[in-house]
Amino acid sequence: MVTIKELEHLAVLSRIQLTDEDKVSLVKEFDSILGYIDQLKKVDVDMDGSSRVGAVKNVMREDVASSSEIVGSADFAATKGETRERLLDEAPDREGDFVAVKKIIAQDIKL
Amino acid sequence: MKIDIKKLDIAKAHEHLIKGDFTSVELTQTYIDEIKRVNGDINAYLEVFDDAIESAGSADKEIAEARSAGESTLLGLSQLIGIPCGIKDNILVKGHIASASSKMLEGYHATYDATVISKLKAAGAVILGRTNMDEFAMGGSTENSAYGVTKNPYDISRVAGGSSGGSAAAVAMDGALFTLGSDTGGSIRQPASFCGVVGLKPTYGAVSRYGVMAMGSSLDQIGPIGKTVTDCEIIFNVIHGKDRKDGTTIDEKTYENGDASAKPIIGVPRHFLNGDGIDPAVIENFNASLETFKKKGYEIRDIELPNVSYSLMVYYIVMPAEVSANMARFDGMRFGLHKDGKNGIEDYFLSRRAGLGREVIRRILLGTYVLSSGYYDAYYNRANAVRCMITEDFYKAFQTVDVIVTPTTPSPAFKIGEKTSDPMAMYLEDIFTVTANLTGMPAISVPCGFAPKDKSLGREVDLPLGLQITARHADEKTLFKVGKDLLGEL
Numbered sequence: 339m340v341t342i343k344e345l346e347h348l349a350v351l352s353r354i355q356l357t358d359e360d361k362v363s364l365v366k367e368f369d370s371i372l373g374y375i376d377q378l379k380k381v382d383v384d385m386d387g388s389s390r391v392g393a394v395k396n397v398m399r400e401d402v403a404s405s406s407e408i409v410g411s412a413d414f415a416a417t418k419g420e421t422r423e424r425l426l427d428e429a430p431d432r433e434g435d436f437v438a439v440k441k442i443i444a445q446d447i448k449l
Numbered sequence: 450m451k452i453d454i455k456k457l458d459i460a461k462a463h464e465h466l467i468k469g470d471f472t473s474v475e476l477t478q479t480y481i482d483e484i485k486r487v488n489g490d491i492n493a494y495l496e497v498f499d500d501a502i503e504s505a506g507s508a509d510k511e512i513a514e515a516r517s518a519g520e521s522t523l524l525g526l527s528q529l530i531g532i533p534c535g536i537k538d539n540i541l542v543k544g545h546i547a548s549a550s551s552k553m554l555e556g557y558h559a560t561y562d563a564t565v566i567s568k569l570k571a572a573g574a575v576i577l578g579r580t581n582m583d584e585f586a587m588g589g590s591t592e593n594s595a596y597g598v599t600k601n602p603y604d605i606s607r608v609a610g611g612s613s614g615g616s617a618a619a620v621a622m623d624g625a626l627f628t629l630g631s632d633t634g635g636s637i638r639q640p641a642s643f644c645g646v647v648g649l650k651p652t653y654g655a656v657s658r659y660g661v662m663a664m665g666s667s668l669d670q671i672g673p674i675g676k677t678v679t680d681c682e683i684i685f686n687v688i689h690g691k692d693r694k695d696g697t698t699i700d701e702k703t704y705e706n707g708d709a710s711a712k713p714i715i716g717v718p719r720h721f722l723n724g725d726g727i728d729p730a731v732i733e734n735f736n737a738s739l740e741t742f743k744k745k746g747y748e749i750r751d752i753e754l755p756n757v758s759y760s761l762m763v764y765y766i767v768m769p770a771e772v773s774a775n776m777a778r779f780d781g782m783r784f785g786l787h788k789d790g791k792n793g794i795e796d797y798f799l800s801r802r803a804g805l806g807r808e809v810i811r812r813i814l815l816g817t818y819v820l821s822s823g824y825y826d827a828y829y830n831r832a833n834a835v836r837c838m839i840t841e842d843f844y845k846a847f848q849t850v851d852v853i854v855t856p857t858t859p860s861p862a863f864k865i866g867e868k869t870s871d872p873m874a875m876y877l878e879d880i881f882t883v884t885a886n887l888t889g890m891p892a893i894s895v896p897c898g899f900a901p902k903d904k905s906l907g908r909e910v911d912l913p914l915g916l917q918i919t920a921r922h923a924d925e926k927t928l929f930k931v932g933k934d935l936l937g938e939l
Contacts, residue, residue: 340818344818345814348814348817348818348821349814351817352773352801352813352814353794353798354798354801354802354805354810354813354814355798355799355801355802356802356810360810364811367811367873368815368818370872370873371873374761374762374765374873374876375762375765375766375828377759377762378763378828378831378832378835379827379831381756381759381835383831383834383835383838384834385830385831385834397696421560424558424560424561425560425784427558428557428558428560428783428784428785429782429783429784430782430784430785430786437783439782439796440793440796441792441793442793
């Protein structure tokens with residue numbers, strides 16, 4: 339039900355590299371899973387949904403501005419630097435206070 | 450006094466700590482020793498934290514101070530003070546590794562505490578370490594962990610269940626007084642059932658998910674696993690509540706429930722229990738539980754949930770769709786594993802391939818498929834419509850009953866490797882549990898006996914079974930009441 343070509347497209351969209359072996363077994367697994375969930379297509383369902391009440395309850399609040407707990411706290415200045423360090427420490431590569439990544443644009447563009 | 454952890458639960462341990470029969474340091478050390486003794490076989494813990502004894506010491510200090518301040522201060526202490534617990538590896542504990550049992554986050558250190566962790570710490574609970582799980586909570590057996598399978602303490606040739614398999618096994622092997630897990634389609638209740646312990650999936654929004662790695666955002670909830678229903682209630686009372694850091698959290702006024710009748714009326718969806726693949730021992734045990742309820746004076750009514758048989762199909766559309774969105778954050782750039790490619794886009798492909806396991810990749814691709822142009826209406830929109838129909842079935846049923854009971858799982862714990870080659874067989878494990886995630890209603894699994902050993906079925910020992918009780922939104926108290934009554938805790 340899913341072709342190798344479709345699967346390759348999904349892998350590109352999901353940014354995941356697949357080997358040829360992966361593709362063969364995934365096509366088989368997709369068939370079995372889609373075969374099961376496709377039964378849903380037979381259910382008589384009102385797709386308009388205007389009469390539906392089953393959704394979980396929405397929660398509203400007053401739209402009032404308030405400062406965040408951290409920003410409002412006295413030790414904000416002290417924790418700000420520490421939090422930034424903790425976050426940057428987890429990055430695979432950094433330059434100073436920035437997360438370093440490869441250049442996205444291959445060559446300079448003349449405007 | 451000598452600590453016998455087999456006989457302890459939170460309520461009893463608390464009493465001993467308050468009386469000074471033993472200290473939290475002694476209690477914590479006893480658990481650490483027990484983990485050292487048995488974890489090699491079970492693999493429930495990925496790591497025991499080196500600061501556990503230190504936090505136990507702080508708890509002891511607080512207890513001592515309260516003691517000298519007088520009885521009312523002492524009695525005012527949280528029941529969790531000094532109580533050792535384990536935490537599922539997808540919940541952030543500041544400064545400690547949180548890997549979600551994935552290679553992607555092998556060396557990742559949590560940069561802040563999840564709200565549930567802040568609450569546990571404020572109550573004085575002692576965090577022993579992080580427990581094993583299916584990678585990013587995707588699986589029903591903890592076989593998808595990048596760090597080895599967790600084995601069932603009752604029979605180590607069998608799975609502990611999943612995805613919170615480490616959390617359930619940790620309690621069952623006396624490696625903690627309680628643990629936290631997460632439940633997207635049964636990941637607390639199914640392993641609790643397999644390991645003979647109690648597991649609660651609270652109402653959607655009852656417990657903050659801030660600092661917990663998202664899997665299916667319209668389904669995920671955090672909940673406790675413990676030895677008794679009373680223990681789970683104690684933990685739930687500490688961790689639940691509105692949190693401004695999680696916009697989906699609810700408060701006491703969100704749902705209006707009257708007090709359930711003195712003897713809650715029990716509903717049974719008989720038509721849902723006749724499917725193929727349900728172990729006869731499970732049905733027999735389930736009927737015995739109903740008899741117990743009858744003897745205790747409960748009224749039992751047959752109910753109809755006309756669309757409930759579609760639950761699993763809906764779940765395996767909605768969940769992968771949400772997974773594919775949530776897993777997009779793992780880009781190999783901001784945190785986690787990085788594999789270097791020729792350019793930025795190749796970094797993505799290589800990092801995600803190297804960091805993510807098979808089941809995670811399968812669900813990302815499946816989710817991308819059901820959300821893609823041309824399929825969106827046929828799958829995702831239709832699944833959401835049927836999800837509402839299922840929820841309406843439950844609303845209707847709850848007009849005549851107060852709780853709904855089913856077995857937690859269609860069979861007792863299965864053999865390691867039995868279902869790994871067939872994802873669909875593994876997915877069918879969730880048949881009874883996914884409905885509570887789809888409807889957002891609270892559900893608890895309580896141990897209700899055993900599937901007797903039977904050599905002809907390869908069952909070498911008696912294996913635990915669980916009974917699942919579901920209640921109306923925000924009506925955890927009725928779950929606790931009925932669960933306690935069944936287990937004789939009242």
